[in-house]
Amino acid sequence: MPASPEWAEIIQRNVAVVTSAALRVLGSVADAEDVAQDVFLEAFRKWDASEVHSWAGLLRRMAVCRALDVLRTRKQQATFDDQTVADRSPGAEDRVLNNEQHELLRTALNALPPREAEVFCLACYERQSHQEIADLLQIEKSAVAVLLSKAKTKLTQTMFRLSGGLR
Amino acid sequence: MTDFESPPFSESDRLEKTIKEVAEMNACPDSLNRVCAHVLQSIGESSLAQQSSAIRLVRLPAIATIVTLSAAILIAVFIQNRSSGQNVAFAQVQEKVNQTKTVRYVEYMSEADARRSLAETKSALEKIDDEVAMYLQVMKDRPEELKMLLKERSIEGDPASWLEKRASAVRERAETRIKLLENCLKSGTPIPRRRVWIEGKFLQRVESDLHGQNQIELTNAKTGDAIILYPDTKSGLKIKSQMVMEMETGKTHAEVVEPLANADFYARITRLPAEDLKPLPEKNIDGVLVIGFEQTVSKGPHNFVRTYWINKITRLPVRLEATRLANGEAIGSGYCADFVFDEVFDPELFNMTPPSGYTLREGGSMSLVPSK
Numbered sequence: 272m273p274a275s276p277e278w279a280e281i282i283q284r285n286v287a288v289v290t291s292a293a294l295r296v297l298g299s300v301a302d303a304e305d306v307a308q309d310v311f312l313e314a315f316r317k318w319d320a321s322e323v324h325s326w327a328g329l330l331r332r333m334a335v336c337r338a339l340d341v342l343r344t345r346k347q348q349a350t351f352d353d354q355t356v357a358d359r360s361p362g363a364e365d366r367v368l369n370n371e372q373h374e375l376l377r378t379a380l381n382a383l384p385p386r387e388a389e390v391f392c393l394a395c396y397e398r399q400s401h402q403e404i405a406d407l408l409q410i411e412k413s414a415v416a417v418l419l420s421k422a423k424t425k426l427t428q429t430m431f432r433l434s435g436g437l438r
Numbered sequence: 439m440t441d442f443e444s445p446p447f448s449e450s451d452r453l454e455k456t457i458k459e460v461a462e463m464n465a466c467p468d469s470l471n472r473v474c475a476h477v478l479q480s481i482g483e484s485s486l487a488q489q490s491s492a493i494r495l496v497r498l499p500a501i502a503t504i505v506t507l508s509a510a511i512l513i514a515v516f517i518q519n520r521s522s523g524q525n526v527a528f529a530q531v532q533e534k535v536n537q538t539k540t541v542r543y544v545e546y547m548s549e550a551d552a553r554r555s556l557a558e559t560k561s562a563l564e565k566i567d568d569e570v571a572m573y574l575q576v577m578k579d580r581p582e583e584l585k586m587l588l589k590e591r592s593i594e595g596d597p598a599s600w601l602e603k604r605a606s607a608v609r610e611r612a613e614t615r616i617k618l619l620e621n622c623l624k625s626g627t628p629i630p631r632r633r634v635w636i637e638g639k640f641l642q643r644v645e646s647d648l649h650g651q652n653q654i655e656l657t658n659a660k661t662g663d664a665i666i667l668y669p670d671t672k673s674g675l676k677i678k679s680q681m682v683m684e685m686e687t688g689k690t691h692a693e694v695v696e697p698l699a700n701a702d703f704y705a706r707i708t709r710l711p712a713e714d715l716k717p718l719p720e721k722n723i724d725g726v727l728v729i730g731f732e733q734t735v736s737k738g739p740h741n742f743v744r745t746y747w748i749n750k751i752t753r754l755p756v757r758l759e760a761t762r763l764a765n766g767e768a769i770g771s772g773y774c775a776d777f778v779f780d781e782v783f784d785p786e787l788f789n790m791t792p793p794s795g796y797t798l799r800e801g802g803s804m805s806l807v808p809s810k
Contacts, residue, residue, distance in 0.1 A: 278481060286473050290465035299734075304464060304473050311477040372456040395457045427453050428579075 289334040295396040303350035379429035391422040535754040548771040556619040641788040674798040
């Protein structure tokens with residue numbers, strides 16, 4: 272069955288939103304592409320092209336949720352000592368340049384309750400307003416603020432702990 | 439990442455900075471094209487009844503296409519290289535490097551990185567008090583974690599005193615670091631990050647001292663053994679395992695650290711795919727005529743550009759440069775230089791038994807996994 276022109280347009284219009292949202296959560300191009308494909312195929316199975324008013328919002332949220340699911344299945348690496356641990360990455364230059372903080376944040380994000388992680392990603396990575404998130408998740412705007420605040424506090428504390436506290 | 443590369447940040451600043459960096463990540467056009475192609479192909483080729491496994495259905499033909507295309511590209515590159523001869527030269531470099539028994543070199547930081555590091559360290563120094571307050575709050579809020587940390591680090595006595603002692607040490611190290619960076623920048627002296635010795639392609643010694651605390655990392659790539667020595671405090675850390683913690687329950691267990699195939703430098707050079715290299719014009723580095731090879735590696739929104747400068751006569755590396763770019767802007771760079779090959783090293787350099795008087799403890803990395 273060929274993709275209808277409507278679906279082709281939906282995919283092309285939103286592929287950047289969906290793939291980038293997954294990439295920010297996962298930090299891996301290959302995993303982000305897999306998530307993006309799953310999201311579009313799931314949407315294709317579930318909805319008719321004319322059925323959804325805002326595809327961007329729906330697909331973005333689906334991408335964040337699926338990416339968080341994938342993140343939870345991974346083993347996240349983080350240092351946990353007050354002194355430096357041996358770096359076992361394969362390249363000296365990469366070792367110098369790679370940003371450990373991104374991975375620490377992903378590890379900390381992984382430890383958050385799902386709803387807090389979702390709100391955090393939509394607000395901080397996807398730059399959605401509290402009202403947009405509230406509409407998307409069908410919760411009160413004030414609840415979004417509370418969830419976001421909790422998430423940031425926990426992330427700060429977890430990152431602090433994982434990076435070994437004061438170094 | 440070593441202390442030297444990661445100055446003590448205010449934690450909330452660190453989080454905001456990291457969020458900002460991650461939020462700016464965007465999938466590259468190639469990635470978007472791949473997703474579009476796969477999804478449209480899946481929708482187009484699968485019936486509605488088959489769509490639950492559409493990805494798998496499409497993967498096999500997609501992989502077959504990639505293999506065919508890759509073979510075609512490799513043949514084309516091979517034909518092209520035979521006429522240019524450039525990659526044949528790099529193959530000679532790989533062969534020459536592989537023939538060496540030892541190497542030592544120094545990793546240096548770029549001036550831009552040094553200036554960035556200086557600014558970050560100064561900022562962090564101003565915020566240490568806030569960080570102490572935050573740590574005290576964590577101690578108050580999470581007594582179970584505190585108990586675990588105290589046990590893990592063999593800390594006895596009042597945790598607050600221990601914290602203040604740690605904070606003083608961090609202040610001192612930050613001040614030392616600022617002084618050293620300022621002096622090097624003022625005099626134009628290259629700033630070393632690490633000094634590296636490799637014996638037999640698998641024994642590696644790395645010394646670093648810029649952060650005010652001397653540190654020696656010894657690793658055996660074959661066995662996976664690793665140890666870090668801190669001569670200033672006559673202490674050491676043996677990396678034998680990684681701790682795995684279940685998120686919800688906090689239960690921990692140890693897993694063995696997997697060995698690597700080769701030490702970093704040899705793995706980097708010998709596994710480099712010659713077809714990825716772009717030849718650069720010859721130039722002179724410190725009186726040595728060198729030929730250049732450039733490699734660009736895309737990792738998500740970031741590009742890594744690595745340049746290998748090779749002595750035209752000996753076919754051995756003279757200088758390796760690496761730059762990380764985000765949206766076309768360099769956000770980190772460094773280089774390795776001062777290469778000396780086939781020097782006879784004192785075996786003591788790689789002795790993993792700490793000198794007498796050292797206290798050694800076991801440590802490792804920590805993984806967080808979902809509870810079973």
